[in-house]
Every structure is written in structure tokens, then in C-alpha cells.
Amino acid sequence: MRLFKRTNGVWYVEVKRNVVRSLQTRDDREARQRFVALQREAVKGKLVVLDRTPTMSLQEFVKAYLEWCQSNRAGRTCERAELALRKLTEVVGKNKLIADIKKKNMDDYVAYCTSIKNKPTTINIEIRHIKAAFSWAVEREYLKTNPFAGYKQLKYQNTIPRFLSENQIQDVYTAIGDNKTYRLIFALYIHTGARRNEIQNIKWSDIKPDGIIFEKTKTYRSRKIPTSKGLKAILSEYDRGIGQIFNITPSHISHVMKDYFKKAGIGHFKLHDLRHTFASLLVQAGIDLRTIQVLLGHTSYSTTLIYAHLSQNQLQDAIDHISY
Template identity: 35%
Template sequence: MSLRPPFQIPGSPNWYYEINRKRRSLKTAHKAAALRLFNEIKRQYLAGKLLVLSGECPVTLGDFWDEYEEWASVNRPRHTYNADMLALKQLLDICGKTIRLDRLGKKDADKIITACRKRGLKPNSINNYIRHLRSVFNKSVEWNYLKENPFQGVKELRTEKKPPSFLSRADISRVFLAVKDEDLRRLIMAYLATGRRRVELLSLIWEDIDWQGNRYFIRKSKSHLCKWYPMAPAFKTILQSMPRGNGKIFSRWQHPDTITHNVKKALVQAGFSSMRLHDLRHSFACLFI
């Protein structure tokens, strides 16, 4: 841990200081005021350092929230970042901003589980909060705020495991008959022909299509394996039926959740109310086999 006295940077009239190699503004252009503010910060900093030397953590949940949000907004995929912050909010609602990180434990996770159950959330949703809390607080260990993750040993709720659902060829015909929107029909066909995740398809641009090589390039992937994939004849036919341009191929769909909502609606209309978008991925695998 380190603290750097007030300094100025080119192009800004304000004074700054650094704490643990992170630059922060004192929000004043007057040196005397900057020194007064810094001395108060230094007093609080030294008090916190004594806690560190005694083996305690001076960082509060509110401070950690701010730091993690700044880091995750740049370094985590958007959907992961949203899920992380939602899980953190559950903890913040239970414990408040002022609790120190070293005071957190499994009991707080139990409180979240109880609160979620009272709100009628399903076990899968609650387990998602637990998984993201564990992931978030791995950072508190990496940043040397804590020696171990306070939520590492939290057990997830038991859920009923169902076999994967998938559409047969006859089922797919029923879905297509129920879908009147041509763009949506093409999108569903693209899922069935590629087995891609929704963000992967949504991020596809025309420049990612190699017509001669019969392949396409995935830039965004959950496994971060950005590479070329062979293009099935069915997928190529879908693309050839669409007006070519620049930028996104499926440009009408601006957000992954919109895709989920529309595909789910189509499945319900076709008589498959228990199925979801991800089951199109299962369907691709079964058809491929």
C-alpha cells in the first residue's frame, strides 16, 4: 500500500494524489486546499494501514463495489459484468456499504438465499447469484484485501436436472410455420444451422464471412476462442438470402435479450412453451449427430 502527495498533470488545473498506484482527483485547483484535503486523506489512510498491519481489512463493501465496478466495466463481457453487479447488489442490500470485507462470510450468503426465496426466485436464479459472488470476491483475494474468498464454500441449492430439450426435424417445421416474421425465421434458422450462442451470432459482421473458403469468423465467444469455423450449407443459404451490406449481419437485433424474448414467443406459438433459446443449440447438436 502506498500514498503519493498532491501533484498536477499537464492540461488540468486540479491537484491529484495517488493511493495504491491509482490516481484520484482532489477536485481543487488551489494548492493550499489540496494539501489540507490530502492531510485528512493521509490521516484516514494511516489509520487503515494500522488495520492491515494487525491482519484486518480496512476496505468497506462500498469501496470494493466502486473499485470492482470500474475494473469489471472494462475487463468483463457486458452480460457477465451485469450479472456480477446484480449479485453484488444483493449483498449490498443485505449488509450495507459500510461493512468491512473481512466481516463478510457464509452467513451473509445464507441471508441472500433466504431473501431471494421470500421473493419467490427459482433455485437456478439464486445459484447464479452465488456463483457470481464467488467470482467477484476472487478479486478481493487477488487485490490482497482478503486472504480467502468469504463465499468459496457456500453450497448451491439443489435443482432438478432435466435432460436437454431439442427440436426434431418435424418440430422445426412447426416452428417455421408459426413464425411469420422473415427476419426472425432467418435468425432461428441461423441458430439451428450453426449452434452458436446468441452474443456470437449477434456480433457477426459481413466482413467475418469467407464465401470462397466456406467459413465464418467468431470474434466474441464465451470461451474466448476467436477463430474461423466451417460454414454449413444451410447457414450459407440463409446468408445468401439476405441483402448484403457492411457491419452487423443481424442488425435488426440490438440486444441479446430481445432475441431471447422473440425466439421464446415463437416457440410458445408453435406449441413448445417449455423450450428456450438455448435449446436451439441442443437441437443443432442432435441434428449434427
């Protein structure tokens, strides 16, 4: 009998070869106490090791996982996980036992997503969420192995992130006009590169003289963004209040900003393109990608590499320097 800790921080006991039991704790002291108790049971011959076949249905599993997500993952992450798992349930069937789910079911899922015109980037995001959910099932001993472990994401041609030019930024300000709430929302987007939920959750107390602190982030890591001169000028127009700045749902922000984009003549743009705008304009200003990674709150440098591009005007300028 062997006590060990996995990379997820949870303690386990290898009862016999290839038979592992979770102690359901990350606390070292508590794990050792439970291990001693199991050793005593083993000595007394009372330790029964069952080769249990999971009988949880996909519907039950989705419910349990989403309840866990509510307390352990960011709001947007929970929403994406729920969407992916609901679609998987439509494809596989809610009563199917998770023990009977095979890698082929992911092929069926991808085929379904493709049939309803989901983009490869969307499908890949959902594949990652489903794989994470089934890894969680293994950790909780609902499954012995993850049927989707090693499932490869779709290959596709990367496109340059879409971003607004400085003239288009002014066009959006003009479209917003006297709406002070959305003038500030738009300014926060293009001056901080924050995500939608981060801006929706910002409080007046998060705005400091030397920067803005985003506490509720996707990665659960707070970050501080220095305040630009332009944003300071806009913030000076507002009286500071108490508590949350915007009492607006994220979906409402997207809906209203979409109307302003149309009014500005850029109706094909999406709210997330403002985050791309922040990063892309920094790249054009010569800011290095490592700095941009920190400002955007990316945990992986590879994510920031999508901004390693130049605008079409800069590409033309580079070509024009060729003298032969």
C-alpha cells in the first residue's frame, strides 16, 4: 500500500497494483490520517477493493460537473463548458452511461458542430472544455480513463486578428455620442484590453491613481493595468461612486456595442475585437509581445503570438524600403 500525491494536488492510495483510491483531500495531514486508517482496515482484513463500473449517466455527470464549475471556474468558462456539454448530450443522448462513451463520440460531436456551421476555432474551444470535464470525471473516480485523452483539435488556417484603426475608434466614439455609460465602457476596452466579464465586474474602488485592478479575471489572477493619458482624461469626466460601476449584463453590453459598430459603419466587428485592437495597436507602437502578454493576462505566451503581425500599411512600408 502506497500513499502519493498527483499533480492536481489530491492525495491517493495505491491499494494494490493498478488499483488506486482517492483520499478526496489536498491536505497533507488529513491525507496521512486517512492513509493510516486504511492501513488499519487492511491489517484487520476489512478493506474491500471493488472494481466498480461507473453507472453515472451523461445527464447526471453534466449536472455534477457544472455545479462544481460554478464554485471553481470563472463565469464565462462555466458558460462555454455548459454549451459544449449540452451539445455533446444532444449528440450522444442524455441517458448514455459515461463509461460507454468512446472517442468516436467526439467525432460525431465535431461532425454535428460542423453541420451547424460552427467555426473550427469554436469547435476547438469546446473540445478543450469537454476533455477537461472528462479529466475531472477521472479525478473523481467516475471514470477510469478519459475517452477523449489525446483527441486532436481541428487544423485550420490562422487568420490575423481583426482590429480597429484609430479613425474607426473615433467613428465609434461619434456613434456613441452622449451616452456616458457606453463611452466609458468603450474607453476601458480600448485602453486596457480587458475581457467583457472583467469590465462588467469592475468597481470604482478598482480604479487607482496609477492604474486599474482587475480582480475577477478568467484566470483567477488579478492584474493591474497602468492608466493611459487618454483614459485618465475620460475618467476625469465621471463622478466616482461606490461599488460596481456598471449594472449591466455582459450580453447587453455586446448587444448595445454591436448597434454602435453598425452605426459607425463597422457592423462586422465584434466586442472581442476591441481586445484585439488594444493588443494590435501596442504591437504597431513597437511594444514587445512579453509585455503585451502581461497586460492581456495570458497564461501562455503562445496565445499572445497571434498578435505577432503588422498592419497592411506597415507591410507596404516595409516593401517600399526595398531599393532593388
